Amino acid sequence: MKLPVTFEEKMGGLLGDEMDAYLACYEEPRYYGLRVNTGKISVEEFQKLCPFEITPIPWIENGFYYDGERLSPAKHPYYFAGLYYLQEPSAMTPANRLPIEPGDKVLDVCAAPGGKATEIGARLKGEGLLVANDISSSRAKGLLKNIEVFGIGNVAVLCEEPGKLETYFPEYFDKILIDAPCSGEGMFRKDKKMVKAWEEHGPEYFSNIQRNIILQAARMLKKGGMLLYSTCTFDTRENEQIIEGLRKEYPEFRILDICPYEGFCSGIAQAAMPPDEELKKTVRIFPHKMKGEGHYLALLRKGDAPPKSCLEKEPGPKRKTGQKLPKEAAAFFKDISWEMDDGRLELRGERLYYMPTGVSDVRGIRFLRTGLLLGELKKNRFEPSQALAMCLKREDYAHTINLSSEDERVFRYLKGETLDVENVEGFCDKTWQLVCVDGFPLGWGKACGGVLKNKYLPGWRLC
Numbered sequence: 001m002k003l004p005v006t007f008e009e010k011m012g013g014l015l016g017d018e019m020d021a022y023l024a025c026y027e028e029p030r031y032y033g034l035r036v037n038t039g040k041i042s043v044e045e046f047q048k049l050c051p052f053e054i055t056p057i058p059w060i061e062n063g064f065y066y067d068g069e070r071l072s073p074a075k076h077p078y079y080f081a082g083l084y085y086l087q088e089p090s091a092m093t094p095a096n097r098l099p100i101e102p103g104d105k106v107l108d109v110c111a112a113p114g115g116k117a118t119e120i121g122a123r124l125k126g127e128g129l130l131v132a133n134d135i136s137s138s139r140a141k142g143l144l145k146n147i148e149v150f151g152i153g154n155v156a157v158l159c160e161e162p163g164k165l166e167t168y169f170p171e172y173f174d175k176i177l178i179d180a181p182c183s184g185e186g187m188f189r190k191d192k193k194m195v196k197a198w199e200e201h202g203p204e205y206f207s208n209i210q211r212n213i214i215l216q217a218a219r220m221l222k223k224g225g226m227l228l229y230s231t232c233t234f235d236t237r238e239n240e241q242i243i244e245g246l247r248k249e250y251p252e253f254r255i256l257d258i259c260p261y262e263g264f265c266s267g268i269a270q271a272a273m274p275p276d277e278e279l280k281k282t283v284r285i286f287p288h289k290m291k292g293e294g295h296y297l298a299l300l301r302k303g304d305a306p307p308k309s310c311l312e313k314e315p316g317p318k319r320k321t322g323q324k325l326p327k328e329a330a331a332f333f334k335d336i337s338w339e340m341d342d343g344r345l346e347l348r349g350e351r352l353y354y355m356p357t358g359v360s361d362v363r364g365i366r367f368l369r370t371g372l373l374l375g376e377l378k379k380n381r382f383e384p385s386q387a388l389a390m391c392l393k394r395e396d397y398a399h400t401i402n403l404s405s406e407d408e409r410v411f412r413y414l415k416g417e418t419l420d421v422e423n424v425e426g427f428c429d430k431t432w433q434l435v436c437v438d439g440f441p442l443g444w445g446k447a448c449g450g451v452l453k454n455k456y457l458p459g460w461r462l463c
């Protein structure tokens with residue numbers, strides 16, 4: 001693979017004797033990874049169920065390698081059921097090493113398409129709040145879809161400049177993840193187009209953006225909160241020097257140790273002026289040292305106090321919009337076993353939402369979604385949403401049609417076709433049916449005279 005000369009010179013300076021081993025990696029195939037959605041299934045259960053070969057990624061409890069040259073896990077029904085996300089192994093590390101607790105308020109500043117936000121959402125276990133933001137509205141649409149497929153309902157998906165966000169969320173979040181836009185040097189093997197992009201916009205260009213984002217994020221973090229900064233590039237201007245810039249501006253930020261793995265390399269103390277030994281606590285992932293394409297990560301705490309779990313001690317602003325379940329929806333929700341808090345219901349036009357606790361008013365911010373869209377009120381009836389289907393467990397809803405992943409009707413359902421379901425266990429005429437694959441919800445159908453009218457979201461259908 002042809003690499004830019006200036007890039008090779010720089011890497012030679014960074015790696016010294018290891019440069020030959022690093023360059024040899026470009027002759028090897030790239031790594032493919034799959035991350036289990038622990039919000040839907042345990043790792044053990046998934047390993048039993050998984051129909052193709054996977055091998056554990058040693059530093060990520062819910063991460064696995066698969067042979068991406070031979071297999072297409074994105075075409076399997078379990079992917080549509082949100083049981084896993086496909087992600088390059090080293091890119092799994094930032095969200096994995098940010099300690100998330102259910103109940104935290106977490107901001108993912110640069111979240112699209114959701115590789116880290118989906119993991120954060122799974123680890124919140126439905127408690128607390130995930131604010132997933134991306135400046136690009138087209139990328140934020142993909143982010144929303146991935147969050148919905150994963151069944152994450154305690155969420156706000158925003159599409160805003162971090163500089164504007166900070167006026168709404170001063171010292172608001174317990175945890176913040178910045179997976180910064182970067183020159184992508186760790187992506188060269190995975191995607192050759194990244195080399196050309198690097199030549200157009202290199203480390204100098206991105207470091208200016210990163211400097212601003214990290215300072216804006218710092219102001220949105222509570223005292224005692226944790227911030228994880230990551231890139232998929234090797235240049236010190238985008239990595240250690242960004243951390244150093246933050247600490248010069250806000251000396252209360254302390255660098256924390258990151259849960260180790262034998263293949264991790266230390267950050268580079270000499271990248272700072274004067275050299276800063278603390279930077280050695282930050283982590284570099286190089287492809288010649290471990291089976292991942294390349295990443296940098298730094299974990300920091302703002303001040304000393306431990307972060308407060310926001311929910312019990314500090315309930316969010318009381319919302320005035322809470323209301324009783326509209327009568328059109330009440331009949332439908334009798335079949336759902338959730339205990340719902342009426343105070344969290346919000347009707348906007350015809351759309352009914354279930355709001356997370358602790359979310360502040362986001363009027364004035366560009367957003368794609370706040371809360372879980374439950375469904376829409378039509379003339380005297382209620383249509384449940386795709387997002388609701390993905391949030392449910394099979395046992396949460398009274399009427400389910402469960403098909404085996406080997407049943408060809410699963411693929412026909414995903415393509416949007418009407419299905420013959422009269423002989424399927426659980427079939428019940430004239431009701432909304434939750435269609436499941438091996439017990440995991442895929443979407444809705446409406447039973448009518450022995451057939452199932454397909455209500456799988458048109459934009460998600462298999463082509």
Ligand SMILES: C[S@@+](CC[C@H](N)C(=O)[O-])C[C@H]1O[C@@H](n2cnc3c(N)ncnc32)[C@H](O)[C@@H]1O
Pocket residue numbers: 109110111112113114115116117133134135136139160161162179180181182209213
């Ligand atoms: C490395 S990607 C994020 C990948 C994502 N975290 C994931 O794991 O799927 C960086 C993202 O930052 C977004 N971005 C670029 N400039 C930004 C800014 N100033 N504020 C917020 N997001 C920005 C880009 O649109 C891009 O989606």
